[in-house]
Amino acid sequence: MMPMANPDPRLDLSARLWMFDFDNTLAALEQTVDWAASRAELEPILRLAGCPAELFVEFPRGNLGLYNAVLQRLHAGAFTSAMTPLELLQRASNIIEHHELAGVDQAQPMPGAAQLLEQLARRRANVVIVTSNSSRTVYRWLARSRLVYTVRTVVGRDSLLPLKPAPDMLRRALEHCKAHRDAALFAGDSDADRLAALAAGVRFVAIARSQEQRARMRRHGVGAIFESPAELLAALTQT
DSSP: OOOOOOOOTTOOOOOSEEEEOOBTTTBOOGGGSOHHHHHHHHHHHHHHTTOOHHHHHHOOSOSHHHHHHHHHHHHHTOSOOSSOHHHHHHHHHHHHHHHHHHHHTTOOBOTTHHHHHHHHHHTTOEEEEEOSSOHHHHHHHHHHTTOGGGOSEEEOGGGOOOOTTSSHHHHHHHHHTTOOGGGEEEEESSHHHHHHHHHHTOEEEEEOOSHHHHHHHHHTTOOOEESSHHHHHHHHHTO
């Protein structure tokens, strides 16, 4: 059994707005999606659209990093696409979403995730999921888990905003809920989540399953580190 994490006892869990990453924070989606098949479908479309060849060298595997790099270069006007930027981004996102939807029904909740969302709903907290996955994928998982009522909205990849570590999606959530950044916190599992929270000026809570993840978060100065949503729930119910 892994040792329990040691969250900062000064952590204020009385936030008015709780923002969560999705994959590996609330649900184990990564292991149920055929990401290789998604890449095999996505890359030819991007190449035909005229995306720079060096992108495929820089991102030889995976989808989200490649998608985000294309988005950033389109926004910067770094290349001319064979289709409109909006059409290309929507088409790329839809391809990834198709494969997410094929796997999301098998995605299990992270330990304590459902109970944490239910507890926050009982406390009438605003909850927003901020994710590089599509909002449709997340809503499907929430519906299957009977948790839709616990979440105010989802800011996903289909917003066509820059993905984390950019702060844009977190800022969209703050605007949607009319919440000040000082009254919000963001829980996530990755360095991209941590950096997005830092850039948006909101408190960050790490969900770090492994000792290596927890050590990395500590090295970066994260004080509130939990092994799972269940451990975060335990801290919440003590307040």
